[in-house]
Amino acid sequence: MRDLANALGIEAASIYSHIKSKEEILQRVCFRMATEFFEALETAEATETTATGQLRRAIAAHVQVLTKNTAASAVFLHEWRHLSEPFHSEFLALRDKYEGHFRKIIKNGVEKGEFEVPDEKFAALTILSALNWIHTWYKPEGKMPPAEIAENLSAMLLNGLRATEPRAVTPLTRVHAT
DSSP states (O other), X not given: OHHHHHHHTSXXXXXXXXXXXXXXXXXXXXXXXXXXXXXXXXXHHHHOSSHHHHHHHHHHHHHHHHHHOHHXXXXXXXXXXXXXXXXXXXXXXXXXXXXXXXXXXXXXXXXXXXXXXXXXXXXXXXXXXXXXXXXXXXXXXXXXXXXXXXXXXXXXXXXXXXXXXXXXXXXXXXXXXX
């Protein structure tokens, strides 16, 4: 709390006139981020008609929220475990609901013949697990902006690593691949 007060340029004691406790900060970060994730996801679902389009947009929305504030993303993804009841249970319910949106998109894609997966939950958790590490390596000054990261991740997660048509590997392409 002292570090936070110093960063804000106020006395440590005066911070408690605005915030009751460290846990209140955690609650605010976790639930504000959850709101941002849901709002972005709902927009993604509403603007696309195909499951493939919805999943691409959902991935892009998730990447946008994560990269907007990587520090808050890290707190949201890892520190929620320290929430006390009833906030802990409420957060877990929101997390399950969010995952459920991804599962529904994937299930619809399977039913329409757009996707082939062994299990919708497994597929959703694989996608979310891949996305949720972005905050550890993303740098705003890096060579890839969030939209490009989302596009590349969508392509990899939806298509895998396999080339659509095998191409001949020459000594020149082998050099560029390493």
